[in-house]
Amino acid sequence: MKKTLLIFAFGVAAIATVSAQGQKVWTFESAPFEVKSYVANTELDGLTILAASGKNVDIDANGKKNGDYSFTHRLKLGGAATVDKGTAPWLPTERAVKFNVSGAGLIKIAALSSSSSADRRLILSNGTDSLYNFSAPGTYSADGNTVPLESYQYTGGAATLYLWSPSSGVNIYLISAPALQTSVEKLQLQGISFNGREVINENKVGIEVYNLLGNKIAESNANISMERYSKGIYFVKVSGTKEVMKINR
Structure with missing residues (x-):
């Protein structure tokens, strides 16, 4: 035995040695990601979807582009994340995603507001502090097919990071982060x-x-x-x- x-x-x-060194990129277009509504915490290829019944996170088909990127799917947060504003204001538990990083490096996020008429904020946090936030626009290009790519230079060490909206729905097309060694x-x-x-x-x-x-x-x-x-x-x-x-x- x-x-x-x-x-x-x-x-x-x-x-566990198969991941490539450098950047880990999620675009939600192929297995293990599925077109469905996630209603429970689910870890897929190193990315954890934080969801619950009534606080679902969805993946569906939706074509967008940015430079060399051509997106076919999106992850829909569906609404404001669940946080305890009194004791843990930077630790979302539902309607968010989390991922581990190996240390300092560039984080990229491609996202749009789920409303074409209103910009919505996305927050990147480490569970105890807000690291970065930006507006995901409702409309970014005249043709409606282009999504902006936001970049943030993370300077911390190995950590678990969270991406979420404090107010309303945001659609995410790409997350790129320093891969774990x-x-x-x-x-x-x-x-x-x-x-x-x-x-x-x-x-x-x-x-x-x-x-x-x-x-x-x-x-x-x-x-x-x-x-x-x-x-x-x-x-x-x-x-x-x-x-x-x-x-x-």
């Missing part, structure tokens, strides 16, 4: 890599190598040669951490 659990744990860590990227920052023959340990930290059964087959504060082992999949981790790099010998 213990070995089975180890295999499962390593499998999850390996899957993957396990592989975190290990690479510590000088760990694999060249096909050996695990390179540039900073001489304690590293461990495991096989698919979850057995530790090597550990060292130096490079580890893999040429003595059978071809197959192995996992490398820094001692005392949870970050795992999958390698193929």
Whole structure:
């Protein structure tokens, strides 16, 4: 049983390495996003929709553009977010979205008011403070097909951020934010890599190598040669951490 659990744990860590470094972009046009009304908190591709019955958030088809972007769908907040103005005025619990960022970087948001005759405000907060707010216009272009792209330079550290309206409905076409670092990227920052023959340990930290059964087959504060082992999949981790790099010998 213990070995089975180890295999499962390593499998999850390996899957978590697929996100690309840089910006994470959501445009709501393909799976796992669906054209539907969300009536409960739902996490999709790293973006959590905060919703409830009667406080729904919808995704539907709607074509808009901005420069090189061509949008086919939108996320409709549907109304003012639910917040406790007395104790937690910057922590929305319904009719909002939240996402994690890895640290400082550029955040972009493409949005329009759900009313063509009234601008509406969007707030970006971190749960305890307002970071940025701007007006989502009711009408942005003469042809009605263009949506503005708002940019904000986030200077904080890793955090959970919230995007919401304090008053009325806003339609969001794009959110772009600094992507979370993957396990592989975190290990690479510590000088760990694999060249096909050996695990390179540039900073001489304690590293461990495991096989698919979850057995530790090597550990060292130096490079580890893999040429003595059978071809197959192995996992490398820094001692005392949870970050795992999958390698193929």
